[in-house]
Amino acid sequence: MAHYKYLIVGNSAGGIGAVEAIREVDSQGSLAIVSDEPYSAYSRPAISEFLMGERGFGDRMYYRDPEFYDRHRVEQHLGARVARLDLESREAVLENGDRLGWERLLLATGGVPITPRMDGLELQGVHRFTTIDHARNIDAALQQGAKRVVVVGGGLIGCSLTSALVQRGGVEVVMVELLDRVLAAVMDATASALVEARLRELGVRVVTGHSVASILPAASDASRVGSVALNSGEEVPCDLVGVAVGVAPRLELVRETPIQVNRGIVVDHHMETTVPGVFACGDVAEAYDFIYDSHRVVAIWPNAYIGGRIAGLNMAGGHHEYDGCTAMNSFSYFDMALASAGLFDPGADDPVQTITVSGDGVYKKVVLRDGWLVGFLLQGDIDQAGVLFRLMRDRVPVADFQDRLLEDGFGLVSLPRPLRDAWLSEGVGPDGSLTGGLAAK
Amino acid sequence: MTCPYKGLQEVSRVRFREDYCVDCRLCEVYCATAHSQSKEVIKAFKDERPGSVRGISVQRHGATSFALNCQHCDEPRCAWACVSGALTKDPETGVVTYNPEKCIGCWTCILACPNGAITRDAEKSQIVKCDLCPDREVPVCVAVCPNRALVL
Ligand SMILES: Cc1cc2nc3c(=O)[nH]c(=O)nc-3n(C[C@H](O)[C@H](O)[C@H](O)COP(=O)(O)OP(=O)(O)OC[C@H]3O[C@@H](n4cnc5c(N)ncnc54)[C@H](O)[C@@H]3O)c2cc1C
Ligand code: SF4
Ligand code: SF4
Numbered sequence: 054m055a056h057y058k059y060l061i062v063g064n065s066a067g068g069i070g071a072v073e074a075i076r077e078v079d080s081q082g083s084l085a086i087v088s089d090e091p092y093s094a095y096s097r098p099a100i101s102e103f104l105m106g107e108r109g110f111g112d113r114m115y116y117r118d119p120e121f122y123d124r125h126r127v128e129q130h131l132g133a134r135v136a137r138l139d140l141e142s143r144e145a146v147l148e149n150g151d152r153l154g155w156e157r158l159l160l161a162t163g164g165v166p167i168t169p170r171m172d173g174l175e176l177q178g179v180h181r182f183t184t185i186d187h188a189r190n191i192d193a194a195l196q197q198g199a200k201r202v203v204v205v206g207g208g209l210i211g212c213s214l215t216s217a218l219v220q221r222g223g224v225e226v227v228m229v230e231l232l233d234r235v236l237a238a239v240m241d242a243t244a245s246a247l248v249e250a251r252l253r254e255l256g257v258r259v260v261t262g263h264s265v266a267s268i269l270p271a272a273s274d275a276s277r278v279g280s281v282a283l284n285s286g287e288e289v290p291c292d293l294v295g296v297a298v299g300v301a302p303r304l305e306l307v308r309e310t311p312i313q314v315n316r317g318i319v320v321d322h323h324m325e326t327t328v329p330g331v332f333a334c335g336d337v338a339e340a341y342d343f344i345y346d347s348h349r350v351v352a353i354w355p356n357a358y359i360g361g362r363i364a365g366l367n368m369a370g371g372h373h374e375y376d377g378c379t380a381m382n383s384f385s386y387f388d389m390a391l392a393s394a395g396l397f398d399p400g401a402d403d404p405v406q407t408i409t410v411s412g413d414g415v416y417k418k419v420v421l422r423d424g425w426l427v428g429f430l431l432q433g434d435i436d437q438a439g440v441l442f443r444l445m446r447d448r449v450p451v452a453d454f455q456d457r458l459l460e461d462g463f464g465l466v467s468l469p470r471p472l473r474d475a476w477l478s479e480g481v482g483p484d485g486s487l488t489g490g491l492a493a494k
Numbered sequence: 495m496t497c498p499y500k501g502l503q504e505v506s507r508v509r510f511r512e513d514y515c516v517d518c519r520l521c522e523v524y525c526a527t528a529h530s531q532s533k534e535v536i537k538a539f540k541d542e543r544p545g546s547v548r549g550i551s552v553q554r555h556g557a558t559s560f561a562l563n564c565q566h567c568d569e570p571r572c573a574w575a576c577v578s579g580a581l582t583k584d585p586e587t588g589v590v591t592y593n594p595e596k597c598i599g600c601w602t603c604i605l606a607c608p609n610g611a612i613t614r615d616a617e618k619s620q621i622v623k624c625d626l627c628p629d630r631e632v633p634v635c636v637a638v639c640p641n642r643a644l645v646l
Contacts, residue, residue: 099577102598353602355575383600390601392601435605439610457555462555465562
C-alpha cells in the first residue's frame with residue numbers, strides 16, 4: 054500500500070495551493086494528489102473560453118506548466134475516485150480498492166453541480182457546466198447541430214455558459230432564473246438590471262421569476278430533449294438544456310464520519326477539520342468570512358487557493374491562520390466590467406450607511422458600518438477595486454476619508470499618507486522579516 | 495537585505511518617492527512606448543492604441559502625486575487569486591510574471607491586488623502590469639524619471 058506524508062484529494066485551486074505551500078517549507082516529504090478527473094489541474098473558470106472555441110484543451114487550459122508535478126515531486130493519481138476514508142487507519146480507499154495512507158490529509162473536493170428537482174433530467178441533451186468534460190459534451194452537441202438552448206440558472210455559471218454560447222453564435226438562448234433577477238448572489242438590483250439589458254441586447258431571452266417545471270422529450274425521439282415546460286405553463290422548444298444553477302459542497306467522503314459538517318466541512322482558522330490531521334479548503338469548506346464574522350462557504354477560486362495554502366503550511370508543521378475571506382466577484386462576461394465584494398446589497402434593516410454614485414454609464418456604491426467599509430459594488434471602472442477590498446479586509450477606519458472612496462481617480466493616493474506608507478512597506482520589514490501573515494516562515 | 499521568500503535574493507521592485515514626483519508622467523509615456531510594438535513615442539501614442547496601456551500609472555490627489563506600479567509582492571495576492579495560472583511568482587527572481595496567452599480576462603486579480611497596480615486592457619480582454627522590463631538593466635520608468643522619484 055502506498056503511504057504518503059501528505060495526501061490531497063482534489064487537484065484544482067485548493068489542492069495546488071497546498072502543494073505549492075508544502076514545497077516552500079518541506080521539499081522532501083512524500084506528497085500525492087488524487088482526482089477523479091483524468092487531467093492535471095486546469096482552469097475551471099476557463100471552460101467558458103474553451104466552449105467559445107477560443108482555446109483547445111492544450112497548455113492554455115492547464116493551470117500550471119507540464120513539469121509542475123515533477124518539479125514539486127507530486128505523485129498524481131488521476132481518474133481515480135476516493136470512495137471512502139478510513140479515519141482510524143488513516144487511509145483513503147479508492148474505487149478500485151487501492152488504499153492510500155496519509156499522515157496529513159487535505160480534502161479539496163470542491164463542489165457538485167446543484168440539480169433542481171424536475172422531470173426529464175435523464176434525457177439526452179441535458180448538460181451541466183462545471184467541468185471540462187461538461188464543456189466538451191456541450192461542444193459536441195453544438196457541433197452536431199443543437200440550435201436552441203435553455204440555460205437553467207441566471208447566476209455566474211449560467212452567465213458563463215451563456216457568454217460562451219453568445220460568443221460562439223448560431224444558437225438561440227433562453228435563460229430561465231427562478232429569482233426575480235439574474236446574478237442576485239453577486240450584484241444588487243441596479244447592476245442586475247444592467248446585465249439583463251445587455252443580455253437582451255445580445256439577443257438572449259431572459260425569463261426571471263420562473264422555473265423549469267420539467268424537461269420534455271422530443272416528439273421525434275423520446276430519448277431526446279424537445280422542450281422545457283416553465284412553471285408559468287409556457288413550453289419553450291429547445292434541443293439542449295444547460296442546468297447551471299450553482300454548486301454545493303461535495304461532501305460524499307465526510308458524511309457519516311466524525312468530521313463535522315455544517316453546510317460545508319467545518320474548519321478552524323488553521324483550516325483543520327474537527328478530526329486532527331485532516332484539513333479542508335475551497336468550495337467544500339466553511340472558511341472564516343471576516344465581514345459576516347462567521348464561517349461560510351465562499352465558492353470562489355482565490356478562497357480555495359489561499360485556504361489550500363494555509364492548510365498546506367500547517368500540514369507541514371506551521372501555525373498559520375487564515376485572515377479570512379469574503380464574497381468577492383468580478384464579472385467580465387458580455388463585455389461588461391463589474392466587481393462586488395462583502396455586503397454590497399444590504400437589507401433594509403441592516404444598520405449600515407450606503408453611498409452611491411450613478412449616471413453617465415457609471416454605477417458605484419460603498420457600504421459602511423461603524424466607520425468600516427463592509428461592502429462595495431463597482432461597474433465600469435473597476436481597476437482600483439483591490440484597494441477597496443484591502444480597506445475592508447484590514448478593517449481600516451475610513452470615516453475620515455469615506456467621501457473619496459467613490460471619487461474619480463481613487464487609489465492609494467486617496468488614503469492618508471501614514472496608512473499608504475504602512476501598506477507599501479508591508480512585505481519586507483526593516484529586519485528582513487515578513488510583516489504579512491501568509492508567507493512561509 | 496535579503497528577501498525571506500524561499501531564501502531568494504532581494505526581489506527588485508520599483509519604489510516611488512512621493513515627495514519628489516512632479517506629475518510629469520514621463521514614466522507613463524516611456525513605459526507605454528517601451529512596451530509598444532513600434533517602440534517609438536509618437537507612433538506608440540498616435541497609431542497604436544490611444545491612452546496607451548502601460549504598467550505604471552501616476553495618481554494625483556490634491557498636491558500629492560506618485561507613480562505606482564506592481565510591487566512584485568512577497569505575498570502575491572494577484573497570483574494566488576489568478577484563476578487561469580496566467581500570473582505566477584517566479585521562484586528564481588521573485589518577479590510576478592504575467593502570461594497573456596493564458597489570461598481569460600476575468601478581472602479576479604484586480605479585486606485581489608491591494609495596491610491597485612493592475613490595469614484592464616478591455617479591448618484585448620487582458621491585463622497590463624509592470625514586468626520590471628526584463629530586457630533592460632534598469633526599468634525604463636526608473637531610468638527616465640528626471641527627479642529620481644522612482645527608485646529600485
Ligand atoms: C463555469 C465556472 C466559472 C467560474 N468562474 C469563476 C471566476 O471567474 N472567479 C472565481 O473566483 N471563481 C470562479 N468559479 C469558481 C471556482 O472555479 C471554484 O471556486 C474553484 O474551482 C474551487 O476550487 P476547489 O479546489 O475548492 O475545488 P474544485 O475546483 O471543484 O476541484 C475539486 C476537485 O476534486 C475532485 N474530487 C472531488 N471529490 C473527489 C473524490 N472523492 N475522489 C477524487 N477526486 C475528487 C473533483 O473531481 C475536482 O476535480 C467558476 C466556476 C465555474 C464552474
Ligand atoms: S499585481 Fe498587486 S498583488 Fe500582484 S505582485 Fe503586483 S502589487 Fe502585488
Ligand atoms: S484577468 Fe487574467 S491574470 Fe487576472 S485573474 Fe483573470 S485570468 Fe488571471
